[in-house]
Every structure is written in structure tokens, then in C-alpha cells.
Amino acid sequence: MGTIQVTNLGKAYRQYPTRWSRLAEWLLPFTGPRHQLHWVVQDINFQVNPGEALGIIGVNGAGKSTLLKMITGTTQPNSGHIRFEGRVAALLELGMGFHHEFTGRQNVFMAGQLLGMTVEELHQLMPDIEAFAEIGEYMDQPVRTYSSGMQMRLAFSVATARRPDILIVDEALSVGDAYFQHKSFDRIREFRKLGTTLLIVSHDRQAIQTICDRAILLDKGRLKMEGAPEEVMDYFSAMIAEREQSTIRQERLADNKIRTISGTGEASIADVILLNADGKQVDVIETGTAVTLQITADVNQDIDRLVLGFMIKDRMGQAIYGINTHRINRPLTNLKAGDRVVYRYSFNANIGKGNYSVALSLSRLDSHLEKNYEWRDFALIFHVINTKKPDFVGYASLDATLDIQQEKANGVPVTS
Structure with a gap:
């Protein structure tokens, strides 16, 4: 079984003020360092x-790929250490280890041996590599x-x-067609069921x-947050949306889930309820019944345009x-501070x-x-029976309908 332990890990690169500073530091080491360390x-x-x-999530430049390179040994850390047990397979930069003048088959043998496989x-x-x-x-x-998608297919297969x-x-799996992405994730899920430990950046x-x-969230090279994938992704979405004087806060709900709220506060959610066909507030509904999602929003500052949206997510956080x-x-346009708006979205709850x-x-x-006035996760939780x-x-x-046409051995059709 595979384990990974990362302790006080750090990676820094030297930055020199001029191109001659590097040479001077090398020729005159006794004069002291002429560089500064930039920690990624x-x-x-x-x-x-x-x-x-x-x-592992984070914006571009947060240090995700550098972290993986240190874990796989392609880059050496400046501080800390990594300990892991088990056989490792890594898919980092697209086509890493491939020689572009060699054939795909020849590259399979080279890349496979780098992964510890024998000839x-x-x-x-x-045959399995070719088939996959x-x-x-x-x-x-x-x-x-090869196209970039073909390189990804071969690299993942090996x-x-x-x-x-x-x-x-x-992120190599983000390259290529949707069909192979589905196929790759199916294989990853299969490995997971069999006990493979997984580290994925996406x-x-x-x-x-x-x-x-x-999931862990990296921000400017540091570990910003660690927790359940949905909670970390919600915080990450709010962090990306943060603009001007936006704020991010998290609240723990009664069911122990964490609600993430972010925004400038120029407009805010005052209330949200789910109503049945009789106009009564409910939190349990029947599949297919008519419901209304009623949201009350307060305008706290003058704003020229206001858009309200809602998203229904399952228990795994999928839209x-x-x-x-x-x-x-x-x-809505040209709203003034103190205005209140009540939105009512009506629909049939055709969900499982x-x-x-x-x-x-x-x-x-x-x-x-x-322009994020307010983003609120877990604004409402409801149940469908x-x-x-x-x-x-x-x-x-x-609500699929079914028609069956049957034909007996004597050729007489029977419809049911």
C-alpha cells in the first residue's frame, strides 16, 4: 500500500538583480551572496x-506542479523532506521522458523502464498499452x-x-478528447477501488x-486550506471571485457542513425558502412536483445592474x-440602496x-x-423523496415511456 508524508517542504529559486551578479557570485564567493531566494x-x-x-488545487503559479515534481524526485527541495512507501507512477508534464524522434512503441520501452518495468x-x-x-x-x-492528445493517450497508457x-x-489529463478523459478517469476509479493511493492536481x-x-488548497506556495473536497472547492471559487473589498467567510451549519459566503456586500441575500404548489414552505418534496424557489435580496449600495442565479447541487457538490x-x-438595472427584490423561480423538481x-x-x-456582490453556498438544503x-x-x-413489439415464432406480432 502507498503512503506519502510531506514535512516542512520548501522550494526556492535564486534571483539575481543583473545577469552579471550570478558570475560575480561564482568568481568572488568570499564577498557574500548576490542573490535573493524566491520561495515558490x-x-x-x-x-x-x-x-x-x-x-491539490490552486490558481496557476500557486506551486502545485512544483510540489508534485518534488514528490516524484524530478526537482529537489530546499527544505523539508518527503517520505513515501510503494511503487509510484507519475503523469506530470505532457510527454515527459518521450523522445520525439523515436516511435511510440520505442518510447513505451524507454518510459516504461523509467517507471521500473522490465523489458x-x-x-x-x-498489447494492453496499445489497446488502451x-x-x-x-x-x-x-x-x-503526434497531437498533444495522442501524446497524452500514450503517456497515460504507459x-x-x-x-x-x-x-x-x-493537469495532463485536461488535454485530449472527452472520450479518453472519461476512459482515463474510469481507470483511476478502478485503481482506487483496488487500493491505489492517488494524488491529483486538477x-x-x-x-x-x-x-x-x-483536498488541499495552495495559495502563493503555501497551504491555505485542507478539508473535504466540496468545502475546499467552494472556498477556492470564492477566493477566485474575490475582487476589490470582497470578503470570504465560512460558517458551520447544524449538519456540520461548512457554508462559504463571499462578495463585496453591495447586494446580499436576506432570505431563501422553497415553496410547494400551495405556497407553503417545505424542505421535503416529491419527485416531479411543482415548487418555487423564493429568494429575497437586499440592495445595500447603488448598483447599475443586478443578476441573480441559483444552482442545485447533489450531496457530492456536483451541479x-x-x-x-x-x-x-x-x-434588474439602476437599483438604489435600500431597495429589496423578491425573486421566484418556479419549476418541476424532476430529479431523483x-x-x-x-x-x-x-x-x-x-x-x-x-463582479461578485454575494456568493452563498448551502443557502438552502432540501430533500427529495x-x-x-x-x-x-x-x-x-x-419519465421515459416504453413501447414493446413482440413477434411470435409463427410471425404473429404481439404489442404490449
Whole structure:
């Protein structure tokens, strides 16, 4: 089983004021250093237990890739240490270790041996690698003729040709077609079930929340937050949206979930309730019934444009449905401080049984990243039961109808 322990890890690069300073430091070492250290990763501590999946998120330049390179040994840290147990397979930079003049097959043997596989093993695994990569005759063509998606297919196929104890994946999986991304994540999930420890960097909220047990957020090279994937992703979304005097705060709810609220406060959510067809407030509804989501918003400062949106999320934090007043051409304009607006979104709850939450957004345009007045996760939690429809699987109630045409051996059709 694979374990990873990272203790006080740091990585710094030397910065010289001029191009001659580096030479002077080398020629005149007794005069003292002429550089400053720029820390890209500093004081990172975490542990990944056997069979656990840890997601690493953060904006570009936060230190995610540098952290993975130190863990895999391709970059040496300036401070701290890393300890891991088990066989490691890493998929970092696209095509890392590939020689562009060699064929895909030749690169399989080179990359596979770097991962600790023998030539005999690679001969045995080659049919599976070819089948999974699905690049056909390009397997015997130089890698320089490959698209970035084909390189990713081959690199992932080699790295996962045998199940590792620890699998480390950077953003490389964001390259390529949707079909192979689904195929790759299916293999990752299969490895997880068999006990592989996973370390994954991704901006894909769905990937982090469905695959990972925990997530850490890196910000400016430091560990900003660690916790449940949904809570960390909510905080990350709020952090990205933070503009001007926006603030981020978190509240712990009665069910122990953490609600993230961010925004400038120029407009704010005063109340949110779910109403049934009779206009009564409810928190349990039947699949397919008509409901109204009623949101009351207060305008705290004069604003020229206000858009309200809501998103229904499942218990894993995955978006089920979302819409806002910008997309349906119903924004409000020229609002004054002290105004109050009541929005009522009505719809049929054609979703499966389970627990759901509602996230709300008050913004200026379509995205809360442009001007975020308030973003509120877990603004409302409700439950869906199904006692009247056939018991179906999934979140979408499509009310599929069925027609069956049967033909007996004597050729007489029977319709049921």
C-alpha cells in the first residue's frame, strides 16, 4: 500500500538583480551572496494514507506542479523532506521522458523502464498499452507526428499499464478528447477501488469531488486550506471571485457542513425558502412536483445592474441545474440602496431522490467572477423523496415511456 508524508517542504529559486551578479557570485564567493531566494513552495505539510485520494488545487503559479515534481524526485527541495512507501507512477508534464524522434512503441520501452518495468514486462503489457491508447498505426510513427492528445493517450497508457501503489497525476489529463478523459478517469476509479493511493492536481471540480477523499488548497506556495473536497472547492471559487473589498467567510451549519459566503456586500441575500404548489414552505418534496424557489435580496449600495442565479447541487457538490437572470434576459438595472427584490423561480423538481443544496449568486453579469456582490453556498438544503413514480436510478427524472413489439415464432406480432 502507498503512503506519502510531506514535512516542512520548501522550494526556492535564486534571483539575481543583473545577469552579471550570478558570475560575480561564482568568481568572488568570499564577498557574500548576490542573490535573493524566491520561495515558490514553503512550509507544506500533509499526509496521504494508503488507499486515500488527495486533490491539490490552486490558481496557476500557486506551486502545485512544483510540489508534485518534488514528490516524484524530478526537482529537489530546499527544505523539508518527503517520505513515501510503494511503487509510484507519475503523469506530470505532457510527454515527459518521450523522445520525439523515436516511435511510440520505442518510447513505451524507454518510459516504461523509467517507471521500473522490465523489458520482458513491457513486451507482455504492450498489447494492453496499445489497446488502451487507441492510436492505431501511429504507434510505429515518430512521436513528433503526434497531437498533444495522442501524446497524452500514450503517456497515460504507459503510466497505468500496471496498477501502482501510488498514482500521481498533474493537469495532463485536461488535454485530449472527452472520450479518453472519461476512459482515463474510469481507470483511476478502478485503481482506487483496488487500493491505489492517488494524488491529483486538477481544476475540474467534478473530478476532485467525485474521486478525492480530501483536498488541499495552495495559495502563493503555501497551504491555505485542507478539508473535504466540496468545502475546499467552494472556498477556492470564492477566493477566485474575490475582487476589490470582497470578503470570504465560512460558517458551520447544524449538519456540520461548512457554508462559504463571499462578495463585496453591495447586494446580499436576506432570505431563501422553497415553496410547494400551495405556497407553503417545505424542505421535503416529491419527485416531479411543482415548487418555487423564493429568494429575497437586499440592495445595500447603488448598483447599475443586478443578476441573480441559483444552482442545485447533489450531496457530492456536483451541479444538477443552474440558471440566472442574465441568461434569460431579466437583469434588474439602476437599483438604489435600500431597495429589496423578491425573486421566484418556479419549476418541476424532476430529479431523483436524495439530498440537495442550493447555491446563490448576486452579481453584475453572467459570471460571479466579474463582479461578485454575494456568493452563498448551502443557502438552502432540501430533500427529495419518490413514492409515486417508478424507482429510477440517477438524478434526472426523464419519465421515459416504453413501447414493446413482440413477434411470435409463427410471425404473429404481439404489442404490449
